[in-house]
Every structure is written in structure tokens, then in C-alpha cells.
Amino acid sequence: MSHPPVxxxxxxxxxxxxxxxxxxxxxxxxxxxxxxxxEAADLRQLHADDLQLAADKLACFLSGWLGGPKLFQxxxxxxxxxxxxxxxxxxxxxxxxxxxCMAQAIALQPYTPDFAEYLLSQLRVPAQRIVQAxxxxxxxx
Numbered sequence: 001m002s003h004p005p006v007x008x009x010x011x012x013x014x015x016x017x018x019x020x021x022x023x024x025x026x027x028x029x030x031x032x033x034x035x036x037x038x039e040a041a042d043l044r045q046l047h048a049d050d051l052q053l054a055a056d057k058l059a060c061f062l063s064g065w066l067g068g069p070k071l072f073q074x075x076x077x078x079x080x081x082x083x084x085x086x087x088x089x090x091x092x093x094x095x096x097x098x099x100x101c102m103a104q105a106i107a108l109q110p111y112t113p114d115f116a117e118y119l120l121s122q123l124r125v126p127a128q129r130i131v132q133a134x135x136x137x138x139x140x141x
Contacts, residue, residue: 007118014068016115027059030105043097081126090134095127
């Protein structure tokens with residue numbers, strides 16, 4: 001009798017996401033949704049016209065964050081997510097738009113319902129930290 005994977009332990013989350021190929025599909029869907037949805041226009045404006053670098057960085061980050069290879073660190077060096085994003089005024093509304101696009105992208109993947117729910121709940125944590133870091137930085141100015 002096999003036990004279900006314990007997400008957040010070892011590379012279970014990375015494997016459940018389909019490895020780097022699965023993460024690249026997720027990120028491609030995420031940015032396509034963000035690009036196409038009029039309600040996400042303010043969020044889209046924070047990104048470069050060409051989303052290729054942003055997509056690669058997000059897929060590489062998610063790889064290490066989910067217990068897989070630390071591709072972001074290998075390619076781009078270390079990153080402190082809240083500090084990096086603090087250069088932009090990231091409001092609660094922009095954070096929710098990001099999470100909404102990600103939720104829709106997650107729903108398009110062949111993930112099990114329990115992993116889809118787990119992934120979205122885990123992504124809320126750095127999303128909230130980014131809003132707080134942005135608020136702290138912009139309040140101090």
C-alpha cells in the first residue's frame with residue numbers, strides 16, 4: 001500500500017508539479033492569462049513587454065522553492081523575494097490579481113486537487129510578505 005506524497009517534504013511538491021517541464025507549463029499559462037485578462041492590466045504593466053525572462057525566472061524559482069533543483073540560484077544568483085519586489089508598490093489588490101491568475105493557471109494543470117490546493121495556499125505566504133515589504137518600503141519614503 002503506497003502512501004500519498006507529503007507535500008513540502010523532500011521533492012514531493014516538485015514531483016507533483018511535474019518537475020521543471022510541469023512548472024514551465026504552469027508559468028506559461030500564468031503569464032498568458034495575465035497578458036490576456038483586462039482586469040490584470042495593472043499587474044501586467046509591472047512586467048517587461050517580453051515575458052520570457054520573467055517566465056524563466058519564475059519557473060526556476062518555483063523549482064527550488066518546491067524542493068527541486070535550485071535553478072534560480074544556479075542561473076541568477078540568490079534572491080530575497082520580498083526585498084526584490086519591494087522596488088514596486090505591490091498592493092493587496094495586485095497581490096490578489098497575481099494569485100487569481102496563478103489559481104486559474106493551476107486549474108489548467110493536470111494536478112491532483114489536493115496538490116493544487118496546497119500549491120495555491122503556499123503561494124499566498126510569499127504574496128503576503130511581498131505586500132508587507134512593499135508597504136514598509138513605500139511608507140518609509
